[in-house]
Amino acid sequence: xPQHNDSAVSKSETEAANRVVNGSAVEQGVVDxxxxxxxxxxxxxxxxxxxxxxxxxxxxxxRELVALERKGLAFTIYSLQHPxxxxxxEDAIRLSENRTRYSSLITPATLGAFxxxxxxxxxxxxxxxxxLLRHGYDRPTDVVKALAILPITLYFEQQAxxxxxxxxxxxxxxxxTTACWFLHQIYDYSxxxxxxxxxxxxxxxxxxxxxxxxxxxxxxxxxxxxxxQTELNLTRPHDVHLNYHGLDPxxxxxxxxxVFRQRTDGEPVRLISIGxxxxxxxxxxxxxxxxxxxxQGVAVTLELIGSGPIESELKQLTEAQGxxxxxxxxxxxxxxEVLEALQRAxxxxxxxxxxxGQPPDGIPNVIAEAMALRIPVVTTRVSAIPELIExxxxxxxVPVDDVDAMASAIASVVNxxxxxxALSDRGFQKVGTLFDQNKNIDELLDLFSQYLDKAPx
Numbered sequence: 001x002p003q004h005n006d007s008a009v010s011k012s013e014t015e016a017a018n019r020v021v022n023g024s025a026v027e028q029g030v031v032d033x034x035x036x037x038x039x040x041x042x043x044x045x046x047x048x049x050x051x052x053x054x055x056x057x058x059x060x061x062x063r064e065l066v067a068l069e070r071k072g073l074a075f076t077i078y079s080l081q082h083p084x085x086x087x088x089x090e091d092a093i094r095l096s097e098n099r100t101r102y103s104s105l106i107t108p109a110t111l112g113a114f115x116x117x118x119x120x121x122x123x124x125x126x127x128x129x130x131x132l133l134r135h136g137y138d139r140p141t142d143v144v145k146a147l148a149i150l151p152i153t154l155y156f157e158q159q160a161x162x163x164x165x166x167x168x169x170x171x172x173x174x175x176x177t178t179a180c181w182f183l184h185q186i187y188d189y190s191x192x193x194x195x196x197x198x199x200x201x202x203x204x205x206x207x208x209x210x211x212x213x214x215x216x217x218x219x220x221x222x223x224x225x226x227x228x229q230t231e232l233n234l235t236r237p238h239d240v241h242l243n244y245h246g247l248d249p250x251x252x253x254x255x256x257x258x259v260f261r262q263r264t265d266g267e268p269v270r271l272i273s274i275g276x277x278x279x280x281x282x283x284x285x286x287x288x289x290x291x292x293x294x295x296q297g298v299a300v301t302l303e304l305i306g307s308g309p310i311e312s313e314l315k316q317l318t319e320a321q322g323x324x325x326x327x328x329x330x331x332x333x334x335x336x337e338v339l340e341a342l343q344r345a346x347x348x349x350x351x352x353x354x355x356x357g358q359p360p361d362g363i364p365n366v367i368a369e370a371m372a373l374r375i376p377v378v379t380t381r382v383s384a385i386p387e388l389i390e391x392x393x394x395x396x397x398v399p400v401d402d403v404d405a406m407a408s409a410i411a412s413v414v415n416x417x418x419x420x421x422a423l424s425d426r427g428f429q430k431v432g433t434l435f436d437q438n439k440n441i442d443e444l445l446d447l448f449s450q451y452l453d454k455a456p457x
Contacts, residue, residue: 037072038449046075046448047165047189049156049176053079053100054092056332057276060196060220060245060365061171066091067246067441069099073448076101076163078156080149080175088334101159103152110151117154121186128185132178136206146178153179157187167191167215167452172198173207181210192451193217194243197224197362197383208232211240215451218243218444221362221384239451243444245365246437247372250339255372260424261346262417268299269414272345272375274338274366277308280358282351282380282401284317289351289406291321296407298414300326302349303341307332342373347413347420350379353400363388368435371395371427376420378409387434394430395423 054062068075077100087093103110118125129147136143156179160168168183168191170176180191192215200207211217211232216239219225229237247255263269271290275281283304290302304314304327311329318327330341342348348370354360360383368388370377377395379385389395396413398405413420 038445040449040453041073041445044074044166044448044452045164046073047156047160047168048075048077049168049170049179050077050079051172051174051176052081052083053077054083054087054089054096056085058171059089059248059335062089062092062095063246063248063437064194064441064444065095066249067437068445069095071441071445073445075099076160076165078160078179080105080152080179085332101156103155105148105152107155110155113155113158114151117157117186124186128182131185131209132206135209138203138205142174142178142204142206145175146182149175149179150182153182154186157183157189165189167448169194169448172196173200173204174198177210177214178206181213184213190215190452192447195219195224195228197221197360200224200227201360202357208234212236215239216241216447218447220245222387223384224362241443241447243447244363244434244440245368246440247365247368247431247435248335249437250335251369251372252437254339254343255374255428258343258372258374260374260421261343263346268301269410270344270346271300271302271349271410272305272341272347272370273302273349273351274305274342275350275352275364276306277304277311277314279310280352280355280361281306282353283310283314285351285353285380285401285403285406286349287314287317287321287323287327288403289349289410290326291323292403292407293410293414294323294326296411298411300410300414302327303330303345304328305330305333305338305341339373342370342375345370345375347410348375348377348379349406349410350377351398351400351406352380352382352385354382360384367395368431371431372435374424374428376413376423377427378406378413380406388430390426390430393423394426 077095079100079102082102087096132143132146168180168189170180171194173195177193183189184191195217211234218241219228222242225240225242229240273283273286277283290300293300315329318324350364350367352361362384367377367379377389379389379397380400381397382400386397389397391397396409398409
């Protein structure tokens, strides 16, 4: 059992946490008055390359782009795929309509761009393809994907040149950064990477090779950052920087007035979990832990938000555990509805696990959002989560796939309101320190400012 920490959050700690809230006063589309755009970025326009914009489970990228827009950064988004889901968020609609360029992979325009470039820069194109084959042979599927996006990448370059793009920034370690690398190899554009954990832990010769050409890399967790700095044998590991994500402005606005939710007598404990219905999220562990709690006489309900390939399997497990009256599957819902559900919850639970061949989660944004809303968190000790959750202080950490430990941790929060309130307070303070939107965006802008006019050493 973790030690209970009953001390209140100090005034200075609360002020640090409330920095998260202060940045939300800026109206949508208005340059943030908290800090000005660095002078070195005046006249620059950044090309943001993303596999698919917007993507429902990549709202952290949307938040970053909105924050950069508010700071006054000039940028255009180049999406390598059309969105597969309806666009419902206002910011996503605005950015997709006003700032995003789309194209199918193979069209007369993309093939024309490839043919023109192959005729005018044949040595450059052949050299880039040769380097890709030479350094990416250990991952043939990735090589095929990289070759498939070459025509659309060159088509986007034509648009980028007309729009005055001076630098490209690719999200994720896979295909978008390869597109940036192509543009550097063929047209000498400078580029940088935003790495969120995709495939950095599996053997990947080409990742290390192409990062040598990047001006810098911004990495979303200390775990991922240290891995890239120490395990990829880069010649410039000092150009790999930690840059945490920020919280959604809607979460920040709610966080300002949110207090710990106190249950009334006889009210069931409301558990909530948010995440895609995939094996790495560990929903099965949580469902089994709930079954244990019900058998112990604890009145609990569980709200599961998310959709995915194993949803029917999880529903079958729920029925087999006798939890049909205790678990509600909400599916994929709008973010406003997610926030409403979070505000009804007593405990946020997530049981992620790492599986061979599957990239780790890093720090799931839903954990940070729950903490900002003063909801006690119970999760697993995996990946970069311990950077945010200090066991027994800002939340509870349990071993992966340990149903008994998950049930016991939830029970310890249910049975001790003073402990639950302390986790709520300390969690709020910790997330305010690490996920301060203004501070983290200013750090990213400083990186752009530092590296845009500086060639790699």
